[in-house]
Amino acid sequence: MDLDERLSSLIAAFYPDERKRPxxxxxxxxxxxxxGRTISGTYLWELTTGRKRNVTLEQLxxxxxxxxxxxxxxxxxxVSRQVDAQLKLAVALRDTKVRSLALRAEGLSSASLDALLTIVNEVRRVENLEQVSEKGEPPPTRPQDNPPHDDPHAEDRPDRPGARRS
Amino acid sequence: MDLDERLSSLIAAFYPDERKRPxxxxxxxxxxxxxGRTISGTYLWELTTGRKRNVTLEQLxxxxxxxxxxxxxxxxxxVSRQVDAQLKLAVALRDTKVRSLALRAEGLSSASLDALLTIVNEVRRVENLEQVSEKGEPPPTRPQDNPPHDDPHAEDRPDRPGARRS
DNA sequence: TGGCGCTGTCCACTGGAGCGGACGTGTGAA
DNA sequence: TTCACACGTCCGCTCCAGTGGACAGCGCCA
Structure with a gap:
């Protein structure tokens, strides 16, 4: 509800592993x-700890x-509730583009989602990925277990949320 | 698109008569x-003329x-486009509560709107107001022609937009 | 004509948004 | 152990968001 809570929950959602959190x-x-735009670390701290709360539109x-x-x-x-819910799901996949995709999928019709699911599954097959068979709840895997990743620069280029048109 | 344009269009929408605009x-x-909260007239001027643009959340x-x-x-x-469109319609009626009502009616089902229309028409009859027969476009009446009003304090209590839960 | 009230515009000032640069601590590698 | 680095925290500074108080110009009324 308050800015500090929202910010810290946002950070926690994007960096679920507390020990690896920047x-x-x-x-x-x-x-x-x-x-390309800047914000100071100090101010970031002041905002997330509630020490400053009257933010400017630009910083926001x-x-x-x-x-x-x-x-x-x-x-x-x-909006924050909706986004939070989507974030909690998507963050488990540890991929910024997937997160962005999930954000955009919100609100689509069931038929469209079905079509998209079919496409994704087909692409997974083409890319030789394991098929995801999901019934109801996803299995309770720990998200921060750092699954193997093809990208060799994955470690020195820490996660960055996907961009989005304003 | 910019803050100054939005503010001035908002003011113009709420006070269409330029000569009576505060x-x-x-x-x-x-x-x-x-x-109950405050904002200075000078700052209001600076914002609507684009001299200051980096507003704080609080002022907004x-x-x-x-x-x-x-x-x-x-x-x-x-959102601004939607609200602007509704404002242009409702402001013609020159009544803040009607404006507020129109804002809230947005998104209701056609059946609910029909029911509300019936109620309003009945209330008009009870209050001895002229019945409004509207087909398609409303007639092109000049909104600021200041129609006769029952309220004796209408002049010394200038229009104030309806409140709204945040 | 002069005075009153309201306007848009301006300017000097204050408080706080926002930042740079420090501090002490913890942790992991040499 | 020592070095190096990143962390959270804090202090003090700059600059601008936001304000108060002016100013001249305008229409209105006596």
Whole structure:
């Protein structure tokens, strides 16, 4: 409900492994690198700990862009709830583009989703990935177990949420 | 698209008669009286003329509360377009509560709207108001022609947009 | 004509948003 | 153990969001 809670829950959602979570300074650096706009680590800390709360629209836009959430996430309870729910699901997959895809899929008709599912499954087959058979709840895997990844630079290029048009 | 355009279009929508439109100082006073929170007339002028643009969330909330629009109006193009369209319609009726009612009616099912229309028409009959027969487009009446009004205090209590839960 | 009230515009000022640069601590590698 | 690095925390600074108080110009009324 408050800005600090929203920010910290956002960070926690994107970096579920607490031991590998970047600090405020490092997070600020990531933001600068990926969005081009800047926000200081100190200010990031002040915001997430509730020490400063009267943010400017400009700063809020930077955060929204970096985390790939709509700006309304910070001002609209309903939007933040929706996004949070999607985040919790998508973050388990540990892939920023999947996260972005999930965000965009929200609200599509059941028929469209079925069609998309068929396409994705076909692509998985072409890419020689294991087929996902999911019934109801997904199995309770620990998300931060750091599954093997093909990308050789995965370690020195830490996760960055997908970009999103404003 | 920009904050200044949105603000001035909002003001113009709520006070269509340019000669009776309150100035920035008077507008600021109205805001203080009706919302309890404050914003200075000077700052109001700076915002609507584009001299200052990096608003704080707090100030934006004051404006949103006063004008009875959701906070997203200032950050979301689609929301602002929707609200603007509704405003243009409702403002012609020159009544803040009607405006508020129209805002809330958006999205209701056709059946519910029909039921509400029936109720309103019945109330009009009870209140001895002329029946409104409207087919398709409303007749092109000039909105600011200041139609006769029963309320004796209508002149010294200038229009104030309806309140709205945040 | 002069005075009153309201307007848009301006400017100097204050408080706090936002930042840079420190501090002490913890942890992992040499 | 020592070095190096990243962490959370804090302090003090800059600058601008936001305000108060002016100003001249306007229409209105005596």
């Amino acid at each position: 600090g405020y300074a490092r997070l600020a650096q990531l933001i600068r690198e990926s969005t 836009a930077v955060l929204a862009e970096f985390f790939g959430v709509p700006l309304e996430y910070f001002v609209n309870d309903e | 100035g920035y100082a008077r507008l600021a006073q109205l805001i203080r009286e009706s919302t 909330a004051v404006l949103a509360e006063f004008f009875g629009v959701p906070l997203e109006y200032f950050v979301n193009d689609e």
